[in-house]
Amino acid sequence: MIRKTGTDEYAGDSGIEDLLHLLDWELSNLLFNGLIGVSANPNLAYPILSEDQMYGETDAFLVTREKINSVVDHVHKIDKHLFYRQISFEPEQTPGKPELAMKEICPDCIILPVFGSRGVLWQEITSGLSSRGRLVFPQILNENMTLAITRTLGEFRWEMERTVRGRKWKDSSPPSLTSEYYLYLENYRKSPALTPDAKKGIDQQLLKYRKNLKDMFASDYSYWILFESSGKLRLNRVARDILNRYVPFSPQLRTELQKHPILKESMDSFEAKKRRLVSGIKKRYNPYFQAGNVPVEVLETIRFFEEM
Helix, strand or coil: CCCCCCCCCCCCCCCHHHHHHHHHHHHHHHHHHHHHHCCCCHHHCCCCCCHHHCCCCHHHHECCHHHHHHHHHHHHHHCCCCCEEEEEECCCCCCCCCEEEEEECCCEEEEEEEEECCCEEEECCCCCCCCCCEEEEEEEECCCHHHHHHHHHHHHHHHHHHHHHHHHCCCCCCCCHHHHHHHHHHHHHHCCCCCHHHHHHHHHHHHHCCCCHHHHHHHHHHHHHHCHHHCCCCCCHHHHHHHHHHCCCCHHHHHHHCCCHHHHHHHHHHHHHHHHHHHHHHHHCHHHHHHCCCCHHHHHHHHHHHCC
């Protein structure tokens, strides 16, 4: 639960007491509210493990670091930019002139010694935009592990985008994942692109998730990653188009899925968008190349868009 910092001693004793109080508060808060979070029904949240909570072999329910890493690696191969976010940095080449770049920052995964039925996004960031987030999972998970972890990563995707966009997360100028998904759910009844059955499905989804956008998106994200990535259609046309543009599959997967008649149009559209993005980003950073001194962050950002 505590990541090593590389040092075993504090520089001084002045802040130790405050840090210990903070640690005590963090652990108490996490153990209590984390237990509530990983329980589908807060009334059933129980901090003591019991054989009555499990059916079958214990190993099937046990959450381990290896199991989490296995699922995350699988999702990451499909959604290669899952952990990337836009940050601001100040290049040594141009002091005093902040620049924007894409940076990959993986969250910490915390396993609580409790029984639960889901994973939860605890924090998408812990301080600034360059800080790690925290995902929380129960030690014993009474749910399909692949689905539960993928849904939690979907929550991370959604909240990270909201945090980066700030108060403008609903604004459609410029369009973003959160703004387009919000408008889709606000206007789906009037959408000519959706069939009556698709609209009925959204009605049921809104009822199931109590109109919670984060949970709605996490559900669609899990379908996108676990089913649509292999050509098994589960989403309606509008939701699929939004995810295709903002949560693109890896290039290899897109090449395979372009053979699918229903997916070909949206895949082709994304490829055209990608070419425009790569061209625009190279023009933006062209002065660094002309000067012959390109920041590492710039090279990583260009690679981010080229590998979309």
